Amino acid sequence: MSVDKLITRNFRNLHDLDINFHSKFNFFVGDNGSGKSSLLEALFYLGHGKSFRTSKTEALVCYKKSDFVVSIKNDNNCQLGLSRNVSTGETNIKIDGERHYRLSVLAKNIAIQIVTPESFKLFFGGPKERRRFIDLGMFHVEHDFSTLWKSFNRVLKQRNACIRLGNSSSNSSSMLTYWTDQFCELSKQVAQVRFEYTSAIIKELDVWLAMLLPDLKSRVTVQYLQGWPQKKELKEVLFDNIMREASYGYSLYGAHKFDVKFLLDKQSLETQLSRGQQKLFLLALTFAQAKLIAQVNRVKPILLIDxxxxxxxxxxxxxxxxxxxxxxxxxxxxxxxxxxxxxxFDRLAIIDNDHKYDSCIDSDKINPESNSTTKLENYKVFHVKHGEITAMYPDNSE
Structure with a gap:
């Protein structure tokens, strides 16, 4: 799918928006603080029910306003919308006018992939960030994963509660045994689905690395860590660590400890690559996931690059x-x-209220060896200034 129209009200520093996108490429040009990232954030919020910039919902609403609205119409003429009152915490979700109560229903209709300066947390933010990246892709590609993951988390909470109880009751030992059996079975199921998806990601990643980092492609490896030693049964590992888990008060091994490590010449990739190379790797990884999502008929991804x-x-x-x-x-x-x-671009004339860029990217500046094949009819360009977004190419006045 693609977004035909975006509507926002009272979101961040954006003026009330009602803009039409191109189904392929859309470029937004503007100074720092003009509202470019806020535009991407609005779309991301609609797809994920949260911001990629802050955990504070009240930061998303315009000054002196109490609520905001983000709504889109897609290329199938389906209307998806979300409003949030930051004073009451009430969230209102509608799809084609029908009220819904779970944010996950939006994610089933719009798949947002994003690369921002914050995306480098995939390297530096620890296993949690990498698990989140993989699981967000699996939500769209492996349709049953969401249900399986919810079941696993319910059992994980029960097992952790039993660990914290220790020997405080006569039933605690038998209860821990029961939940451990459930925990081990679900961990293996989650690990198997994740392994299959991660294997597909790795295979697709090779394709994009060949385009973006061809000199490094053969030196990159991805290490899959299921959450417990590969050559041991999970139940055996848990039994060997009963005392350690009791001291920590939670499960130390299992599917919730899954990780993937990106290596260059068998060393952590982020310690070997420049910042620019790291960004290209993040883009290649995001493209690989987007391609897998696009292969699923239910929804095609929308890619945001800040x-x-x-x-x-x-x-x-x-x-x-x-x-x-x-x-x-x-x-x-x-x-x-x-x-x-x-x-x-091949050639572009850009006009805004203050300046005229007569072919700021003109034929004399174009590298004749460039592989760019973007056609003029395949994109729109917008100027962003003080929260206002104006179409520059094609010019709306034409």
């Missing part, structure tokens, strides 16, 4: 431009200056 110019030199942006052409999804990209978008 501040495309940061960390990426012109050669990297040329490689990225070529790679994006291979993705079957809608793309929204932000940039501070139009010049950094040069590899994505």
């Amino acid at each position: 501040d495309i110019g940061a960390e990426l030199d012109i050669n990297s942006r040329r490689a990225l431009s070529s790679a994006l052409e291979q993705l079957d999804c809608q793309v929204l990209i932000t940039a501070i200056e139009c010049e950094v978008l040069q590899p994505f």
Whole structure:
């Protein structure tokens, strides 16, 4: 799917928006603080029920306002909307006018993938960030995973409660045995589904690394860690660590401890790559997941890339431009200056209220060896200033 129209009310520093997107490429140019990231955040919030920038919902509403609205119409003419009152905490979700009560119902209708400066947490934020990345993809690709994961978490909570009880009751030992059996069985099921999905990600990742980091592709490996030693049964590991778990008060091994490690020459990838190379790897990984999601008929992903110019030199942006052409999804990209978008265009005239860029990316600046094949009819360009978003190409006045 793609987003045809976005409507926002009282969201961040954005003026009330009612804008139409292109089904392929959409570029947003503006200064820092103009509202570019807020635009991406609005779409992300609709798809995930949370922000990628803050955990404080009250930070998302305009100054002196108590509620905000984010709504889209997709290419199937389906209307998805969410409103949130930050004073009462009430959330109102509607799909084609019908009221819903779970945020997960929105995620079933819109799949948002994003790369931002915060995405580097995938390397530095610990296993939790990598688990979140993999599981978000699995939600869209493995339709039964959400139910399986909920069952696992329910059993995990019960087992942890029994561990904390210790020997305080006569039934605690038998209860711990019961929940441990359930825990081990569900851990194995979750681990198997994750292993299959991670294997698919790794295979697809090779394709995108060949485009974005061809010199490093053969040196990159991905290590899958299921959450307990590979050569041991989980029940055996738990039995050997009864005393340790009792001292900590929770389960130390199981599917909730899953991790993937990205290695270059068998060393942590983030310690070996430059910041720009790390960003290209994040993009390749995100593209791999987006491609898997696109293969599922239920929903196609929407890709958000914030501040495309940061960390990426012109050669990297040329490689990225070529790679994006291979993705079957809608793309929204932000940039501070139009010049950094040069590899994505052949020729572009941009006009805003203050300046006229007569072919700021003109034919004399285009590298003849560039692989960019983006056609003029395949994109829209918007200018973002003080929360206002104006279409620059094609010019709405035409």
